[in-house]
Amino acid sequence: MNAIDISNLDVWFGSGADRADAVRDVSFKVADGESFGLVGESGSGKSTILRAIAGLVPTWSGEMTVAGETLGVRRSKAFYRKVQMVFQDPYASLHPRQSVDRVLSETMGLHGVTDIDKRIGRLLDDVGLGPGFRFRYPHQLSGGQRQRVAIARGLACEPSILLLDEPTSALDVSVQGEILNLLTDLRQEHKLTYVMVSHDLGVVGHLCERIGVMKEGRFVEVLAVDEMRRLEAREPYTRHLLESSINSIR
Amino acid sequence: MTNDAPLLNVENLWVRFSSRTGVSEAVRGISFTLGRERLGIVGESGSGKSMTGRAVLRLIRPPGMIEADRLEIHGEDVLGASEKRMRRLRGGRVSMIMQDPKFSLNPVMTVGQQLVEALRAHERVSKRDARKRALATLDEVAIRDPERVLNLYPHEVSGGMGQRIMIAMMLLPNPEILIADEPTSALDVSVQLQVLDIMDKLVRDRGMGLMFISHDLNLVAKFCDRIAIMYAGRIVETCKASELRNARHPYTLGLLNSVPDLEHPRERLEVLKRDPAWREAPSVSARQ
Ligand SMILES: Nc1ncnc2c1ncn2[C@@H]1O[C@H](COP(=O)(O)OP(=O)(O)OP(=O)(O)O)[C@@H](O)[C@H]1O
Ligand SMILES: Nc1ncnc2c1ncn2[C@@H]1O[C@H](COP(=O)(O)OP(=O)(O)OP(=O)(O)O)[C@@H](O)[C@H]1O
Ligand SMILES: [Mg+2]
Ligand SMILES: [Mg+2]
Numbered sequence: 001m002n003a004i005d006i007s008n009l010d011v012w013f014g015s016g017a018d019r020a021d022a023v024r025d026v027s028f029k030v031a032d033g034e035s036f037g038l039v040g041e042s043g044s045g046k047s048t049i050l051r052a053i054a055g056l057v058p059t060w061s062g063e064m065t066v067a068g069e070t071l072g073v074r075r076s077k078a079f080y081r082k083v084q085m086v087f088q089d090p091y092a093s094l095h096p097r098q099s100v101d102r103v104l105s106e107t108m109g110l111h112g113v114t115d116i117d118k119r120i121g122r123l124l125d126d127v128g129l130g131p132g133f134r135f136r137y138p139h140q141l142s143g144g145q146r147q148r149v150a151i152a153r154g155l156a157c158e159p160s161i162l163l164l165d166e167p168t169s170a171l172d173v174s175v176q177g178e179i180l181n182l183l184t185d186l187r188q189e190h191k192l193t194y195v196m197v198s199h200d201l202g203v204v205g206h207l208c209e210r211i212g213v214m215k216e217g218r219f220v221e222v223l224a225v226d227e228m229r230r231l232e233a234r235e236p237y238t239r240h241l242l243e244s245s246i247n248s249i250r
Numbered sequence: 251m252t253n254d255a256p257l258l259n260v261e262n263l264w265v266r267f268s269s270r271t272g273v274s275e276a277v278r279g280i281s282f283t284l285g286r287e288r289l290g291i292v293g294e295s296g297s298g299k300s301m302t303g304r305a306v307l308r309l310i311r312p313p314g315m316i317e318a319d320r321l322e323i324h325g326e327d328v329l330g331a332s333e334k335r336m337r338r339l340r341g342g343r344v345s346m347i348m349q350d351p352k353f354s355l356n357p358v359m360t361v362g363q364q365l366v367e368a369l370r371a372h373e374r375v376s377k378r379d380a381r382k383r384a385l386a387t388l389d390e391v392a393i394r395d396p397e398r399v400l401n402l403y404p405h406e407v408s409g410g411m412g413q414r415i416m417i418a419m420m421l422l423p424n425p426e427i428l429i430a431d432e433p434t435s436a437l438d439v440s441v442q443l444q445v446l447d448i449m450d451k452l453v454r455d456r457g458m459g460l461m462f463i464s465h466d467l468n469l470v471a472k473f474c475d476r477i478a479i480m481y482a483g484r485i486v487e488t489c490k491a492s493e494l495r496n497a498r499h500p501y502t503l504g505l506l507n508s509v510p511d512l513e514h515p516r517e518r519l520e521v522l523k524r525d526p527a528w529r530e531a532p533s534v535s536a537r538q
Contacts, residue, residue: 013406020398039438040438041438041441042408042409042410042411042414042436042437042438042441043393043394043407043408043410043411047408047409088409088436089350089409089412091350091353092350092353139311140267142295142296142299142300143295143300143349143350143432144294144295144296144465145295145296148295165409166409166436169435169436170295170349170432170435170465171295171465172292172293172294172295172465172466172467172505173465173466173467173505173508173509173510174294174504174505174508174521174522175294175295176508176510176519177508177510177519177520177521178521180510180519181518181519181521184518199410199436199437199438199439200438200510201512202509202510202511202512203510205510205512205515206510206515206516206519228512229512229513229515240440241438241440242512244438244439244440244443245438245439245512246512246513
């Protein structure tokens with residue numbers, strides 16, 4: 001079965017002369033337990049696709065079926081337990097007056113998770129933060145620590161689909177490695193489905209089986225990861241992206 | 251003030267936070283200087299990079315405390331300066347690009363208004379000219395359709411756009427020192443290179459001093475002249491960027507080994523085994 005099935009998705013902001021089309025005619029499917037990557041130019045609409053799936057942008061058209069639910073304007077409560085999103089901008093997505101403990105326990109309480117206390121300890125350990133961070137507030141954390149709290153929150157209710165927007169962009173490679181290994185393990189244990197946005201092709205290539213390449217709101221192509229590794233892109237834009245990424249490592 | 255003094259001169263800098271449960275030390279006695287060069291500060295998440303950058307501009311909020319034997323911007327004592335003097339320095343001679351771009355932008359003003367204001371706060375220019383220069387800098391940082399972006403509010407721009415807007419804003423007043431905290435972490439490689447080029451030009455043509463904070467060792471090695479590697483609030487190693495391959499500290503070596511590489515996939519990524527002794531090793535000086 002497909003965890004995500006999207007066809008002809010358009011997303012726009014504003015109306016009339018001010019209308020900006022952020023996503024244009026995008027279609028893709030993600031099978032249960034698969035990981036799909038989104039890469040492409042800054043401002044090309046990657047975050048907007050995730051936000052539309054999560055129900056955060058009202059102005060869209062097309063068809064979206066996610067976690068067995070055909071999406072309309074409203075989503076069921078069960079949807080929000082099954083589908084979680086980790087935002088690109090962790091500072092904005094964490095409430096400044098809520099401690100890490102409260103952020104995590106509130107999400108879990110809302111979705112009827114039991115055994116909250118033990119689970120918080122486990123989650124913080126999993127993202128490499130240990131118990132010392134449990135009662136801190138967002139402003140008492142470094143950039144990468146905040147990002148890891150956001151990841152812990154995304155995982156808290158054991159969703160079946162996780163939408164990850166640049167989840168490791170603020171992390172040094174060693175912590176990034178720990179998080180990527182964690183995501184790999186969770187996927188194996190629970191058959192999780194991921195859609196991940198990253199500007200780092202090494203990261204996307206590590207976790208994802210297929211990758212959609214975006215430019216100016218559209219998909220220019222969808223590549224399998226081994227095609228990407230063999231640098232077999234058909235479109236000039238993708239080739240440019242691959243070449244600059246390869247050159248940066250050497 | 252003398253002209254041959256380093257742009258930044260820092261000796262034995264500490265940043266501490268006290269709370270009911272005790273004192274935590276974010277920066278533990280580091281020393282460095284910044285000349286008209288590109289100094290890279292790298293280190294893992296939580297190692298004290300941002301706190302070091304913020305301490306230089308006295309941007310640590312209570313209960314945080316800064317202490318240092320010496321903390322000077324171009325020969326001028328920072329810890330003893332008045333709050334008024336600090337406000338003049340910040341955003342004028344010394345600019346800082348913060349790690350959370352959207353958080354540092356004003357949510358109720360358009361991008362254009364903020365850019366114009368940033369420029370006019372430190373320079374006498376007409377609104378029209380300021381707007382023109384704002385447009386030109388947005389174009390320079392590779393923002394598509396800068397006319398449209400000038401009229402957007404911060405929540406209406408993408409992550410990478412927000413970062414580039416911050417960069418444009420901090421570069422407008424021609425600072426002498428730029429502290430850039432993870433300025434390009436949301437950008438893909440090709441845009442990253444364009445943005446780094448702009449900073450590079452300012453260092454070369456105008457003699458700006460750049461303190462470049464990043465978690466990305468490879469990027470820093472490519473772009474900077476000198477590197478200081480931080481671990482647990484201390485500087486554990488310094489080297490010329492070109493000699494990073496000869497780095498010795500096990501932490502630095504560990505970092506070099508955990509990069510996921512597109513062409514050479516691995517089942518699992520290597521992760522660092524941190525040795526408690528790394529915390530205790532004394533800080534290395536990054537003064538020149
Ligand atoms: N609320 C909004 N109002 C108006 N325009 C918006 C809004 N949100 C996003 N946009 C526009 O939609 C476009 C796509 O933005 P999006 O955040 O999806 O880009 P992205 O691909 O995630 O880029 P990045 O890699 O920089 O994060 C941008 O041009 C942005 O300005
Ligand atoms: N207000 C605070 N109270 C207590 N501890 C704090 C506070 N602010 C920051 N810290 C701690 O100080 C340490 C250094 O933080 P800093 O922001 O300098 O890290 P960093 O090296 O920039 O990390 P990152 O790469 O994740 O941004 C961190 O462990 C952080 O949790
Ligand atoms: Mg985005
Ligand atoms: Mg930081």
